[in-house]
Amino acid sequence: MASGEYTRDQRYIATRITADGRDGYPVEPGRYRLVVSRACPWANRAIIVRRLLGLEDVLSMGVAGPTHDERSWSFGLDPGGRDPVLGIERLQEAFLSRFPGYDKGITVPAIVDVPSGAVVTNDFAQLTIDLSLEWTAFHRPGAPRLYPAELRDEIDEVNAVVFRDVNNGVYRAGFASSQDAYEKAYQQLFDRLDWLSDRLANQRYLVGDAITEADVRLFTTLARFDAVYHGHFKCNRSKLSEMPVLWAYARDLFQTPGFGDTIDFAQIKEHYYVVHRTINPTGIVPAGPDPSGWLTPHGRESLGGRPFGDGTPPVSDR
Known part of the structure; x- marks a missing residue:
């Protein structure tokens, strides 16, 4: 943009996998493969929700x-550089299988229909909301209600501002191409982080007294804050570890099964510092920060709530 503001391309494939199959893709165990990268915060949400709901045996995952x-994400972690279920080298192949000439972003998370490869x-x-609402027949016993009807409006309100100012806000700061655009995004980000600190000072979770979709969406950004966004994206008013309430909240979630066990700091850093050569031309990946602080006591239990x-x-973890 002429203003130097970063605008995310949000032209996603809106097809849904539903219990009634109204878009042509009914929920079926074993039929679909969730493709993710552990580096990506948007994909990390899906990894967490799949694990919390216990969908591992019915929805396989390619990394x-x-x-x-x-061209797109590739499967270099797998033997032979191919996803062992889909048999493809790049996620792009699944997009082109359904949409020849596809000209939008090849993004993760993505769900692929295994029989067709599309x-x-x-x-x-x-995607994560549908995992909560459409895949209920296959949730594990004791699966949490991440998107309960009685809290849905409030969750949606919180998610909207967190996406605008925090989840996407760090990118708007990091990819800004003018000083004014950067400073605007920077200010909105830290204003919202201050607002979140105030909100979480006396309640353990963002909405209600248990973990919801809202916490999942905020966590994946906070988990990357000090390792990437503070330095790489110039979001450097404060480190997460210097914001007491948010740091304790993030550690609380990190130490909750299903959250920290999905985080791979090495892959996170490698992605941002190697791929974004316009920001980091040398491709040098920083050695720090020391991740051991994530396992220190957080004291959030005193606020009550049940994860x-x-x-x-x-x-x-499987």
Whole structure:
């Protein structure tokens, strides 16, 4: 843009996988593959929700490597450089299988229809909500209610401002191409982080007394803040570790089964510092920060709340 502001391309594939199959893709165990990268905050949301709901046995997961080129995410972590289920080298192949000449972003998370090899959706915001609402027949016993009807309006309100100012706000600062655009995004980001600090000072979770979709969406940005956004994206008024309420809140979630066990700081750093050569021309990946602080006591239990509501934690990471 002429103003130097970064604008995210949000032209996602809106097809949905639903219990009634109204878009042509009914929920079926074993039919679909969730493709993610552990580096990506948007994909990290889907990894967390899949794990919390216990969908591992019905929705397989392919993991792309932390770096990619202009063509798309690739499966360099797998033997032979191919996803073992889809048999493809690049996620791009699944997009082109359904839409020859596809000219929008090849993004993760994406869900691919295994029998046809064609992508179904990459609409990350709707995807996790549908895992909560459309895949209920296959949730594990004790799965939490991440998008309960009685809190939905408030969750949506919080998600909207957190996406604008925080989730996408760090990118608007990092990819700004003018001083004014950068400073505007920077100010909006830290104003919202201050607002979140005030909101969370006396309540353990963002909405209600248990973890919801809102917490998942905020966590994946906070988890990357000190490792990437503070330095790489110039979001440097304060580190997360210098914002007491948000740092304690983030550690609380990190230490909750289903959250910290999905985080790979090495892959996160490699992605941002290697791929974004316009920001980091040398491609040097920083050695720090020391991640051990994530496991220190957070004291948030004193605020009450139950992480999984009436449910239970996921048993093990698979």
